Amino acid sequence: MDQEILTSIDTRIDDAYLLTYKSLAEAEKLVEICLDDSEQNEYFAGTINAKILLTLISVQKGESDLVRDKLSRIEEELKSFSSDDSQMRLAHVRGLYFLKDGVYRDSFDSFVKAGNLAARLGNQLFQALSANGKGFIKLGQREFQDSHHYFNAAKTFQLDLPPSIFNSVLSVNLACSLNGLNRDDEAFLLLEAALKYAQEEHAEILECSILDEMAQIHMKNNRLKEARVPLKKGLDLSKRLVHSEIRAELVYHYAALLLREGEYDAAEDFIQKFGMESKMGIQKSMFHKIAADIYEQKGEFQKALASHKIVNEIHERVGFSQSVHSVLMQEKRELQDQNHRLSLMSIIGQELVANLDIGKILDLIYTQLNVLMPVDLLSVAMVNEDEIDVKFSIKEGERLQPFVIHKENQDSILAWSVRNDKEIFMRSIYEESNLYAKGFIPAVFKGVSRMESVICLPLRYLDQIVGVLTVQCNKKNSYTTEDLENLRALATYAGIALRNARQTERMSELNEDLRRQSSQDSLTGLATRREFARQSSNIWRICRRNSFWISIIMIDLDHFKEVNDTHGHASGDEVLKKFGDELNHYFKRPLDCAARYGGEELLILAGDICPREAAMRVELLREEISSFEFESDKGKFTVNFSCGIIGEVPKLESDAGIAKLTDFADRYLYEAKNNGRNCTYLSDQADQAAKKFIISHTK
Incomplete structure (x- = not known):
C-alpha cells in the first residue's frame, strides 16, 4: 500500500470531522470518497474510521435507528481490529449520540473515554472535541462554571492551529457559558471575533448563531433596542439560508422581544407570518411555543391551550435547541420562585x-x-x-x-x-x-x-x-x-x-398506512415502482462497492389477458396475488427487491447472485406456480410465465446501470415470449446474445 495515499485518506477524514460544523452534506460527500478510496486500497483503518464518521453524521441528522444499527456493525468489525484511534473516534460518536438523547451520564462517560484515548495518542483535535462535548453537557444542565472550564480546555487544545470554523464554534460556545456566568463583556469580545471570522468565511449559519447569542445578552440586560439590531440581521440572513433550526430560534427570540416591549399584536402578527413559511417540525414547535406565550399574555387561554397541544403533537426532534430550552426553563423558574x-x-x-x-x-x-x-x-x-x-x-x-x-x-x-x-x-x-x-x-x-x-x-x-x-x-x-x-x-x-x-x-398509524400505500402494491404486496427505484439504488451501491454480481429479472404472465377475459378480473387478481406471495418468498434476502412493474409484469433485482443462480430460483418458482390450480366459475386453470434475466458486476452509477439492465431484461423477456413462452432467456453480458435456460446445463 502506498503510504502517501493512506496518509491522504487520514487527513481528509479529519478534515471531514471539522467540515461537519459547516455543512453535513459536504462532510458526507468527502467521507464517502474516503471510504471508497480506503476500500480500494484495502486500508481497513481508513474504512472503519470513515464508517464511524458516517455514523456521526447520522447522529447529527437525527437518524437514531440507523445510528444504532451502524454502531452495532462497527463494534462487530472492531472485534478483529484493535485500534485506540478507532476506539477513540467511536467513543466520541457515542458521546454525541447519548447527548442528542439527553442521556447525560452515558454521554459524559463516552467523552471522557474519547478524551483519555486522544491524550494517549497525542491527538489534539479529539481532545478538543471531547472537551467541547463535555462542555455542552454542562451547558444543557445550566452548570455554567463547569461548561466554561471544558470549553476553555477545548479552546486550549486548538491554540497552535490557524483560525478555523471549529475554533469559531468553540468561541461561541465559550461565550454562551460566560453569558450564563454574567460575564457579558468577555462574552461579547469572543462573539465579535467569531462574527468577524464567520463573515469573512461566509459561514452564514454560524453568523446567525452569533447574532442570536448577542441579542440574548442584550435582552438579559434589558437593552431591548440594542437586541433588535442583531435579531433583525439574523432573521434576514436566516431567511435567505432557509435554515430551519436557527431561524426558529431567531423568530422565537424576536417575538419574545416584542412581548417584553408589550407589543402583543405585533408579536402575534410576526409569528403568524413565520407560521405561513414554516414547513419543518422544529419551526412549527417554536412557532406554537411563542404563540402560547402571546395568547396567555392576551388572556386568550383556549388559544394558548390549543398551541400547547400542537407543540406536543410534533415528535421530539433530535438536536432541538438547547439554548431555547434553557431560556424557557429560566423564565418559568423566575415566575414560580x-x-x-x-x-x-x-x-x-x-x-x-x-x-x-x-x-x-x-x-x-x-x-x-x-x-x-x-x-x-x-x-x-x-x-x-x-x-x-x-x-x-x-x-x-x-x-x-x-x-x-x-x-x-x-x-x-x-x-x-x-x-x-x-x-x-x-x-x-x-x-x-x-x-x-x-x-x-x-x-x-x-x-x-x-x-x-x-x-x-x-x-x-x-x-x-x-x-x-x-x-x-x-x-x-x-x-x-x-x-x-x-x-x-x-x-x-x-x-x-x-x-x-x-x-x-x-x-x-396514518403515517404507517401512507408509507405502506406508497411503497407496497396493494394487490400483490410487492414493492411499487417508486419503492423499487429507492431500494434498488441502495442494493446497487452495496454490490458495486463490494464487486458483487447483480441480476435483474423481468417476468410476464403468459396469456394473462385470456385469464381475465375467460375467468374474470377477480381470478386475474388472485393469480397476481399468488405471484406476489411466491416472489416475496423466493426473493426475500436483504439484497433482493421484487416489484410490480406494471399490469402483469413483475421485476426483481437480486444482489450477490449471478444470472444462472437467479434463473435456478426462477425455475423453482416456475415449478411451484405450475403446480397450483386456480379456480373460477368457468372451471380450473393454471398459469405459466416467461422470463428475461441479465446480470453483471456493476460499474456504472445506479440510475444508469439499473436502467440499462432493465432494458436488456425486457428484451430477453420478449425473446422468451417469441420462442414458445413458459421459459427463461438470460445473459451475463449485455454484448452477448441471450440463451434459453435449461436446468441440465448447470449440472
Missing part, C-alpha cells in the same frame, strides 16, 4: 406534556409527587368513548397490569368521576365510597394492598374528558385541600398530554 409546590407541579406537567409516551414518564410523576404528598398508588387512565382504559398504573415503584372499566360501571369510583365530570376527594375510601359507587369493590387493582385516601380528577382537553388521574394512599386522612389544588394544576397538563398521546398514536 414564590411557590415551590406549584413550581414542582408545573415542572412535572411540562415533562408530561413534552413526552408523547405517557408511560415513560410515569416513574417521574410518581417520584416527584411523593416529594409533595404520600402516593402509594398512581394511575392515569384514558377515556375512549364508553371505556376507561387504565393503561398506566404504578404501586410502590412497580408497574401494574392495565385493565378496562366500562363508563357505566356503577361499582367503580373512576367511572363515577368520568360519568359526572366531577372530582372525588375521600379521606377514607371505605367510609365514603357509598357516595360514588353502589357496590364498591376494594380490589380494583389486583395484587394491591388496601387503600384508604383517594383523589380522583377528570382530565380535560378543552371541553372534552380525555382521561382520569388517581392518587391513593394506604392511610386515612393522607391528603389535604392543598394537595388537591396541586393536582388540579397537574391535571391541565395531563389532559393535554393524553390528548397528544392519542393523536400521536393515530398519526403514527
